[in-house]
Amino acid sequence: MTTGTSTVKVPPRPRTAALSAGTTALAVFAAVRFVGVLVIALGAWATDRDPLTVLGTSFDSGWYVAITEHGYGRSLAWPHSGAIQSDLAFFPLYPSLMRLTTLLLPVGAAGAGLLVAWGAAAAAAVGIYRVGERVAGARTGVLLVALWGVQPHAVILTAGYTEALLAALAAWSLYALLRERWLWAAGLAVLAGLTRPTGIAVAAAVSVTALCALLARGGHRRPEVWAAGLLAPAGWAAYLLAVGAQRDDLLHGYFAVQDSWGSRFDFGAGAVRTASQVLMGQSGPNAVMTLVVLAVATGLAVLLLLDRAPLPLLVYTAVLLVITLGGAGFFDSKPRFLLPAFPLLLPLAAAMARARPRTAVVVTGVLAGLSCGYGAYLMLVSHVPL
Template identity: 55%
Template sequence: MSAETLDRPVSSAAVRSAPRRRASLYRAAPALGLFAAARLTGMLVLAGWAWHTGRSPRALLAKSWDSDWYTRIAAHGYGHTLHWPDGVVQSDLAFFPLYPGLVRAVTTVLPVTGGTAGLLLSWLSAGAAAWGIYLIGERLYGRPTAVVLVLLWGLLPHSIVLTMAYTEPLMTALAAWSLYAVLTRRWLWAGTLAALAGLSRPNGVAIAAAVLVAAVYAMWRREGNWRAGAGAVLAPVGWVSYLLWVGARRGDLLGGYFAVQDGWTSRFDFGIGALRFVRDMLRGPTQFGFAMALVITGAGVLLFALLALVERPPLPILVYTAVLVVITVFGSGFFESKPRFLLPAFPLLLPPAHALAKARPGAAIVVITALAGLSFGYGVYALTLARMAL
């Protein structure tokens, strides 16, 4: 490094970064437009069916299932527990604090309800996530693949969650930009964003693992510096801090949070509970949502194999996706939610995105149209017809 480089004002980096951000946003504009069109169409289809059945689309998007827990935490803080007749105890400590904290901040600044604040945050986060996903796809495979990658993510069967007051959009945005920071060797940004992702969802530990492994590998190859070490230290801080806080509150520092999750029947048992559920499901009649969860989870495993063996992405991308897949496949409880747990695993879509970008336009249009129909239809089913949580 020359003396001239050392003497250059620090502010010049910020000056140069602004045009780069604008240029990247300009390149991503077509992908972001397609993503917005896909999600807006999905919401309009849902709204049409909801109005037809006399229900409120806003209530479905802002108050369904976990959304109600998050808005309650935002309004009243932690401390709400449900005691069921069968002895099950469900505590709101299972829900990580970043999203409800942001909802609380928005309602403090703007004259909106918690549900509306949650939707605004989710929509903005989904857009930020799509931008970060585009940049990763562009860096790895070029612009055509990146555009298809973003569109596919917006047309997944469970993509209605991206327009609900749920945490998946926020976590995915933080994870995507953290991964992009790793790929561009911005280690402090990578660690900070990973720490925030760890405060958003339990499976946010995946991005912490990715940053930690990538930083250690870079330093082992003598390609890293003190920033890589700092990023590695920062990455798991959010996730670990919340687990320890819940543990201290429950009187069991290391096991308290996992006891809370156990009350929700959520635990990591190497897939034993999931296999039992699938066995029982295949023995008799089952709900459509359970069958779809099995198909989507199986597709996720297949796509991960293609990603690892055929695409061979950079190490942080592979680690991040692997941890998400392992948590989803080998965890038990709420089998119907497994596809939602895979929503942040956008690198799984790299193999089909790469293939569709190279396919004939007619074939690509047929595939994307079919996926759009499935996405819009399943979103309506999941929120208005299914008798199970997302």
């Protein structure tokens, strides 16, 4: 792995070999997710449903479709609780890309959302490979992408959600940081901040890494380091301030919108209560799987720290974990929130890279089967919002 912010020097590889390994990583990811989409399509047709509707308009996807078609301004009132859910909770980059796609191609909003998500997932797979290769070699990079594509909730990466887009922007921003391409890293962080609330994790990685570089003895005093550290949170901050201005509460307006959805930061108190209910057998299979995923993610985070992963990866992953574990509401959505946290899989990918190739293939194949099956359950059987 690495020490601090410096990567282990991997022996140089011919460009053709590097391209071949990257192509392999993308092909493995595409194959697994194609099978997952095919299983859902077959299940949808068998139950007289439209696969495009299932993948492109379920739960949050429907809100993005509405924003694409009509702009912001939609709200949903719940009389029994008095809550009013506003579409201002959804950040603008993804629906903007959907709208652009509908203008360029003869597709509707739902189809555009899937095209953007699929394209972003492919870009993310290549970026994740690059990060893994940079940190621990090409074989680890390929396995890192494979593991990312076979997570239990990986179906979301090929549905009308923003996790694939955030993962793509995060992966390439982190790769730019590892290569000290400061302005590229910051620019991608700005876009990540316009994608999801958790996009702030990318900005944190850029800003903290820039600060450490500036504080290092004989460190970088170049203007681009300063610019990157200051610019990275701009996208996230700009949208929060825009929502705040619209709601006449500049600093707290967006958080009031999130609160109306039941989303707030309670330092994990709500997650602990729900986890206790799961352990007492009072919850369904979605919550059980969520608890398993959170437990595994926490363990992998410890291993990532012990392996002394590069600082940008540690900061990015830590912020995502804190937001996910410390947030109240939508317990069953927490594994989805962690899908962009691909560095968590680095210790497992590195261990598989040291094993015999047959072992890696078998483990990946078993996980792929479970992922496709559970993904079909989530999209076709479960009625719990993702």
